[in-house]
Structure formats: structure tokens, C-alpha cells
Amino acid sequence: MILNGKALCYGDHVDTDVIIPARYLNTSDPKELASHCMEDIDKNFHKRMQPGDIIVAGNNFGCGSSREHAPLAIKTSGISCVIAKSFARIFYRNSINIGLPIVVSDLDIKDGDQLEVDLDNGVIKNLSQNTQDSFPPFSPFLQELIAGGGLMNALKEGKL
Amino acid sequence: MSMTMTQKIIAAHCGKDTVIPGEIILANVDIVLGNDITAPVAINEFEKAGCNEVFDKEKIALVLDHFTPNKDIKAAEQCKKVREFAWKYGIVNFFDVGQAGVEHALLPEKGMVTAGDLVIGADSHTCTYGALGAFSTGVGSTDMAAAMASGKAWLRVPEAIRVILKGKFKPYVSGKDLILHIIGKIGVDGALYQSLEFVGEGVKNLTMDDRLCVCNMAIEAGGKNAVFPVDEVTLAFLKEKGAKTPKVYTADEDAKYVRTIEIDLSNINSTVSFPHLPENARTFDEIPNNMAIDQVVIGSCTNGRFSDFVTAAEIMKGKKVHPKVRCLIIPATQQIYLDCMHAGLFDIFIEAGCAVSTPTCGPCLGGHMGILAKGERCVSTTNRNFVGRMGHPESEVYLASPAVAAASAILGRIAQPSEL
Ligand code: SF4
Numbered sequence: 001m002i003l004n005g006k007a008l009c010y011g012d013h014v015d016t017d018v019i020i021p022a023r024y025l026n027t028s029d030p031k032e033l034a035s036h037c038m039e040d041i042d043k044n045f046h047k048r049m050q051p052g053d054i055i056v057a058g059n060n061f062g063c064g065s066s067r068e069h070a071p072l073a074i075k076t077s078g079i080s081c082v083i084a085k086s087f088a089r090i091f092y093r094n095s096i097n098i099g100l101p102i103v104v105s106d107l108d109i110k111d112g113d114q115l116e117v118d119l120d121n122g123v124i125k126n127l128s129q130n131t132q133d134s135f136p137p138f139s140p141f142l143q144e145l146i147a148g149g150g151l152m153n154a155l156k157e158g159k160l
Numbered sequence: 161m162s163m164t165m166t167q168k169i170i171a172a173h174c175g176k177d178t179v180i181p182g183e184i185i186l187a188n189v190d191i192v193l194g195n196d197i198t199a200p201v202a203i204n205e206f207e208k209a210g211c212n213e214v215f216d217k218e219k220i221a222l223v224l225d226h227f228t229p230n231k232d233i234k235a236a237e238q239c240k241k242v243r244e245f246a247w248k249y250g251i252v253n254f255f256d257v258g259q260a261g262v263e264h265a266l267l268p269e270k271g272m273v274t275a276g277d278l279v280i281g282a283d284s285h286t287c288t289y290g291a292l293g294a295f296s297t298g299v300g301s302t303d304m305a306a307a308m309a310s311g312k313a314w315l316r317v318p319e320a321i322r323v324i325l326k327g328k329f330k331p332y333v334s335g336k337d338l339i340l341h342i343i344g345k346i347g348v349d350g351a352l353y354q355s356l357e358f359v360g361e362g363v364k365n366l367t368m369d370d371r372l373c374v375c376n377m378a379i380e381a382g383g384k385n386a387v388f389p390v391d392e393v394t395l396a397f398l399k400e401k402g403a404k405t406p407k408v409y410t411a412d413e414d415a416k417y418v419r420t421i422e423i424d425l426s427n428i429n430s431t432v433s434f435p436h437l438p439e440n441a442r443t444f445d446e447i448p449n450n451m452a453i454d455q456v457v458i459g460s461c462t463n464g465r466f467s468d469f470v471t472a473a474e475i476m477k478g479k480k481v482h483p484k485v486r487c488l489i490i491p492a493t494q495q496i497y498l499d500c501m502h503a504g505l506f507d508i509f510i511e512a513g514c515a516v517s518t519p520t521c522g523p524c525l526g527g528h529m530g531i532l533a534k535g536e537r538c539v540s541t542t543n544r545n546f547v548g549r550m551g552h553p554e555s556e557v558y559l560a561s562p563a564v565a566a567a568s569a570i571l572g573r574i575a576q577p578s579e580l
Contacts, residue, residue, distance in 0.1 A: 013348055015544075017526075017544070018547050022226075022527055023526055026231070026234035026235040027234050040547055060349040060382060064544060065283075065284050066283050066284040066286075066298040066299060067198065067300075068198070068282075068300040068302060069201065086349065086352060088349070088352070089353050089384055090298050090300060093300060094300035094301075094303075097303060151303065151306050152208070153209075154306075155309055156209055160310040160312045
């Protein structure tokens with residue numbers, strides 16, 4: 001799968017409380033959660049993002065709570081992929097479990113750069129700066145999980 | 161191959177003799193936990209997948225603790241969903257208002273976790289039970305859904321950081337100061353994907369409440385889990401709580417660690433983590449003595465246990481909360497509430513001008529019962545001080561021990577007990 005979108009850049013340690021503040025967790029409706037996505041770190045998130053755009057961040061993206069509402073809000077907002085230097089572990093597994101593509105890379109990317117991410121071949125291209133980076137494939141277990149459409153599909157197929 | 165304590169517990173739960181760091185395995189879980197925020201999402205997934213059976217109705221714990229007693233209509237709907245699920249599937253360990261308490265204080269108290277168990281919970285602070293010599297880690301709602309149906313979870317076998325403890329705390333220094341010190345030292349991603357394994361002769365000087373508090377905040381260093389060796393303190397605690405027979409695992413002598421940290425407990429001082437990351441740990445020689453505060457919260461899965469209130473009451477006895485400060489006392493479980501009541505601690509708190517609440521997560525996550533306005537500052541015994549964690553995005557949370565929180569409530573500024 002090849003994803004195309006512009007970069008929305010953030011710093012290190014973007015936590016789940018700013019991705020989706022707890023005051024909105026009295027619902028599990030993905031659309032309602034998405035409407036508050038990134039609200040406490042970027043008030044203009046919804047104004048400046050377009051479907052397919054890519055969140056780019058520094059180290060430890062998604063640290064904090066286990067709330068799956070965070071990747072769910074990002075995915076439902078229309079973000080196609082998150083690229084970070086590293087991810088917090090629960091956010092990482094939640095994203096895989098729900099099918100939000102996440103990529104570890106430290107390619108130099110500026111806010112607004114046009115990106116292309118080739119998930120199958122593990123290549124990110126920064127079209128605005130004409131640079132690229134490769135990222136290692138997921139382990140076979142996770143590849144199978146992702147290709148099969150997430151954890152619940154694996155469960156349905158009796159793979160757990 | 162040599163293994164750490166964590167690796168041994170994981171190996172025992174996936175039917176292997178050895179596991180290797182980085183390997184992904186499917187583990188059999190002993191307990192799967194969820195709360196009123198994460199369980200509804202898990203229940204949606206469970207139902208969407210067409211599941212109509214849980215793997216074991218005694219091994220699922222559902223605790224309504226975050227927005228309870230229901231803070232609004234939406235929260236009430238979420239709780240109703242969990243309640244109906246629990247009734248439908250006959251979930252034995254379902255805790256509603258009246259029996260509930262903050263989940264990570266409740267499960268150990270109810271004897272639901274024993275040494276050697278493998279526990280997953282759709283709550284990041286599930287790492288708390290490492291204090292009991294269990295492997296226990298936070299996961300997401302989909303993981304919870306899959307585990308409720310299958311009793312299994314995928315896990316990446318972690319590397320470990322070894323923390324060697326020696327010595328003894330000074331008065332009014334506790335597990336909270338130790339873990340804030342460690343996070344300050346290694347950073348909020350200092351243990352990313354790794355275990356924190358505590359060892360050394362200093363372990364015996366930590367109470368079970370200290371250990372629970374330390375393990376609780378392993379996630380604040382990015383850790384997958386934290387674990388303490390099983391000793392007399394652990395065994396006595398498990399026995400008292402009626403937990404299942406413990407299985408004791410110990411790390412191999414030649415187990416590999418990515419890093420070793422040595423800490424002399426007698427060198428740890430009262431520590432406060434400044435906004436907006438738990439790694440911004442400072443001791444009082446670096447804290448100005450004029451930092452006025454608006455609120456103090458003593459409670460949560462980190463420091464809402466009986467000994468925490470004993471410490472706070474000792475400091476507040478016969479004194480008054482500063483007129484410009486609201487001080488909230490929130491025992492983490494009904495049992496702790498009763499214990500505080502019987503010990504006369506509520507008299508001390510209420511006479512000092514504190515508000516005492518029924519068990520709830522409440523303000524810890526900015527849910528209800530103590531939300532901060534713009535620009536307000538709170539000293540809290542909870543575990544996170546992220547932007548907007550306790551209310552307005554421009555409010556501030558300072559993480560501290562019950563001793564520091566109590567002294568601060570009296571003095572109206574960030575202060576340590578020796579200043580009283
Ligand atoms: S007390 Fe706070 S950290 Fe603990 S489970 Fe509740 S919300 Fe989470």
C-alpha cells in the first residue's frame with residue numbers, strides 16, 4: 001500500500017492526554033473522539049489537516065494512557081499514517097491491533113512537506129525535499145496480524 | 161539460556177523453556193482487566209467479532225472507577241454497558257460503585273493477583289502488580305477483547321534494566337520519591353519496551369505499598385513492566401489477602417541486562433516532578449519556596465493506600481489547610497476508606513479542612529471531582545502531569561509523595577514536611 005499526504009509535525013513525547021483528552025472519554029464513538037483529536041496540542045488540527053495527511057513526531061509518540069481512543073481518534077480523523085522516531089509501546093500495539101499504519105523513522109521532515117510512504121517495501125519519500133529513508137519490516141507475526149486486518153480477525157480465524 | 165525474572169514468567173505462560181528478548185509470543189493470561197473507559201471499547205470489539213463466550217469468567221476483572229459515581233449521562237451509559245456485559249457473562253470479578261475502588265489498588269487488595277501470574281489490563285498502570293512478583297502490563301481495548309475471548313495476548317519479550325537498591329529511606333521519603341527520582345534519571349522513555357527489575361538488599365526495606373507505588377509508575381519511564389523479587393514481605397501480603405499459592409521466579413545469576421542502575425535509598429530526598437512530564441523531577445534544593453498552589457490531591461492508584469493517608473494525617477494533625485488551597489482526600493478503595501475511618505484519619509482531615517471523597521479516579525485524569533481552572537496549580541500524589549491532565553490545558557500538576565502533598569496543603573505552596 002502506498003500512502004500520500006502532507007506532514008503535520010509535532011515534537012517529542014506527544015502523550016495520549018493531548019491526542020484525546022480524558023474529558024472526552026465518556027464516549028467510545030469514533031467520530032466524536034475524532035472531532036477532539038489533538039485538541040490540546042494543536043487547536044487548528046482539523047482546520048489544517050486533510051484526509052490522507054501524515055502525523056510526524058519525535059520520540060515516544062503516544063506515551064501515557066492505554067486508551068485505544070487515541071489511535072482510533074487519529075485514524076477516524078483521516079490521518080493515513082503516523083511517522084515517529086519512536087513510539088510508546090501501548091500506542092504501538094494499539095495501532096497495529098486496530099490497523100493504523102505506524103512507521104519508525106528519523107527522516108528530516110518539515111511541517112507541510114509532501115510525503116509518500118510505501119508500506120510494503122518499507123520506503124518513505126519526502127517529495128518536497130527529495131530525500132528518502134527505508135524502514136525495517138514488521139516481524140512476521142505482526143505482518144500477518146496487519147495483513148489479516150488486525151487482532152480481532154486473527155481471533156475469528158482461530159489464530160489466537 | 162539465562163533469563164530475567166520477567167522473561168521466566170513469560171516463558172512459563174507460553175509453554176516454552178526459554179524466550180529471547182525481541183521474540184513475539186502468545187501468552188496465556190491469568191487475569192485480564194478493564195475499566196469503565198477501556199472496557200466499553202473492548203466490549204464493542206468483542207461483540208463486533210461475534211464472540212459469545214468468555215474464556216473464563218473468573219479471570220476477567222471489570223472495575224468501574226474512572227468516571228464513577230457516574231459523572232454525567234455519557235459516563236452512565238458507558239458504565240451501563242459494562243454492567244450489562246458483566247451480568248450477561250457472569251463475570252465474577254465485577255466491581256461496581258459500592259464495591260469498586262481504583263483498579264490497581266483493588267486487585268492486590270482482593271488477592272486477585274499472585275506471584276508468578278501474567279496479567280494484562282486495558283489500563284497503562286496495570287504494571288502495578290509487578291510489586292507482587294507477577295508479570296503485569298498495560299495493553300489496549302482490542303487486546304482486552306481478544307483476551308476475554310481467548311485468554312491469550314501477544315507480547316514482545318522485553319529486555320531489562322536492573323535496579324539495585326541498598327540502604328533505607330530517610331523519614332518522610334517513600335516509594336514515590338524513589339520512582340520520581342528514577343524517572344528523572346532515565347527519562348520518560350528511558351525504559352521504553354523494557355522491564356525494570358528491582359533487586360538488592362534495599363528491597364527488604366520497602367513496604368508493599370512502596371513497591372506498588374514504584375511499579376505503578378514504571379510506565380512513566382516507558383517501561384513494559386516492573387518487577388520485585390518475592391520475599392517475606394510479598395509472601396505475608398499475599399497470604400493476608402488470600403491470594404492463590406504464589407509461584408516464585410528468580411532471575412538467573414547470569415541474566416543479561418541492558419543497563420544496571422544502583423541506588424542507595426538513604427540518598428533519596430523528597431522529590432517533585434514539575435509540569436508537564438514526570439521526568440522533570442526536582443528535589444527541594446532546586447524548588448523555589450514561593451510556589452503558591454491552589455489544590456492538593458491525595459489519592460489514586462499510585463498513592464491512595466492506607467499508609468499514604470497515615471503519613472498525610474500525621475503531618476496534618478491539628479493543623480489547617482491553607483485558606484487558598486482545596487485539599488482532596490480520595491481513598492483508593494472501600495476497604496482503605498473503612499480503615500481510614502476506623503483509624504480516625506477522617507476526623508483529622510476534615511478538621512483540617514480537607515474534602516474527603518468516595519473512591520474514584522476522579523481528578524487524577526481530569527475526569528471529575530477536582531478539575532483545575534486555567535492557570536491553577538496542583539500538588540498531586542497521582543502519576544501524570546501531562547498538559548491538561550487534571551483540567552484546563554494551561555493548568556499545572558506537580559507530582560509528589562503524600563508527605564509533600566500534605567505539607568504543601570498546609571503551607572499553601574510546594575513544601576516538604578521538614579518546613580512545618
Ligand atoms: S487513579 Fe489515575 S492513573 Fe490510576 S487508574 Fe485511575 S486514572 Fe489511571
